[in-house]
Amino acid sequence: MASSAPIALSTLMLDSYRKDHFAEAGIKKTPANWAELRAVAKQLTKDGRLGFDPFSIDLRQCWETFLFANGGRLFSEDGKKVLFTEAGGVEALQFFKDLIKDGSADYAKRTDAGAPGARWLHAEGTGGYVFPKPATLRALREERTATWREINLKYGTDTPVTRPYLTLWQDHGAAPAGASYFWLQAPAASAGRTRQWAAAPPVELVSDSTAVHAVRRRADGLLAANFWTANFWTAGASPSQELAADGPASVLVRPEGRTVTVALSDPTQLRSSAVVDLARRGLTVAAADPGVRATATGRGSRITADTANLHGATLNLTLKRN
Known part of the structure; x- marks a missing residue:
């Protein structure tokens, strides 16, 4: 949902508004009173965009803002008399209704709107979300009504749910430049568990370039990478290059004691082979799936996998340290 006028308010002023939407509607100045605000909101409402969004902060806080701006008060100074039911509060509520x-x-x-720099969020009954790179979140709470018939013509019913x-x-x-995101999902996790993960994320970001996305699990060093194009990327102390691929590939590298297991696949299901370079020296082949082979290179090992007609299936290779 988009809006043109503010979603954040104070008792003194409107904190923000969309200048581009105002200019598009030919509005030259910000509203100075409720009547002007209502008129401007009407002008800005178009094509599914709301002209004003007073509800996207705590509703009580939002209503209080208009109550105070209207000369009203919540209680008397001695706290013994309710005042918000008087004209100031009623008119503020009526303005929302209008x-x-x-x-x-x-x-x-x-x-x-959420606070900038959110590090975690918990949704009761769903689980937790952790943002190692602090994020500004948006949220929409709504009720949706549909029938099972809409997704199952044979067995669905027409009863609205x-x-x-x-x-x-x-x-x-609409057109971000250099934007990125990094978050962890913890299905069924409690709020406490989510908070713990936020304090010490179990996964670290290795790369989020346009060529490859990769993360590493801190507990055991498991490395997971999705390559979109042929590319090298730096991991660890520069200038070491730990992993490379000759094109699109999904790769897992799992170190365990004296062995390293590599699992790879062709997510496009279109390639006849995939080649991965692993910069770990002193390893030899311990076991390999059919169609997978490894040869020594100056950096470590070059792994070639025949992926034709595998429809994205995973191939495995185990290397051992001499």
Whole structure:
């Protein structure tokens, strides 16, 4: 969901707005009062975009902002009398209702802006998410209604089913340059477990270039890499180059004692062979699947796997240290 006017508010001012949306609508200045804000919100609402989003922070906090701006108060100074039910509070609530009536705001499409630098998130009943690279998250909570018939014509029913959904995303914009993301998913993990992982992530990022994405498990050194193109990348102390591939490939390197197991596949299912260079010296072949062979190089071992007609199946090679 997109909006033009702010999703963050203070009791003093509007913190942010989309200047490009204002310019597109021909709006020359920011609104100075509620009437102008309502009118501007109407102008900005178009093509599924809401003109104003007052609901994407804590609703109580948002309403309080308008209450105070309207001269209202929550309680008397001695705390014995409720004041938010008086004109200041009622008018603030009515303003929200007017925005919804206009179609300029929609509580069902609210988003949670989230604090910049989030390191973890836990969703009850789902599990946890850890962000080793602090991230600014967006979220949408909504109810969706559909029937099972829509996905199963033979056995589905026509009875409408409504369920709550939570959608999370990192917003890179329409045409990001150099944007990236790195997160770990922990299915069924508790909030406590997720917090522990955030404090000491079990996986470290090795590469997130346009040529290869790779991570390493800290506990045992397991290295996992997806190559999109033929490319070398640096891992560990420069200038060592630990792994290379001659084209698209999915590779796992698992060190265990005196052995190293390499598993690789062709995710495109189109290549006749895949070649991987492993920069670990002093290793010889202990076991290999049919079609997999290794030869010594100056850096370590060159592994060639015949992948034709395997439909992406994994091939394995075990190397041992002399």
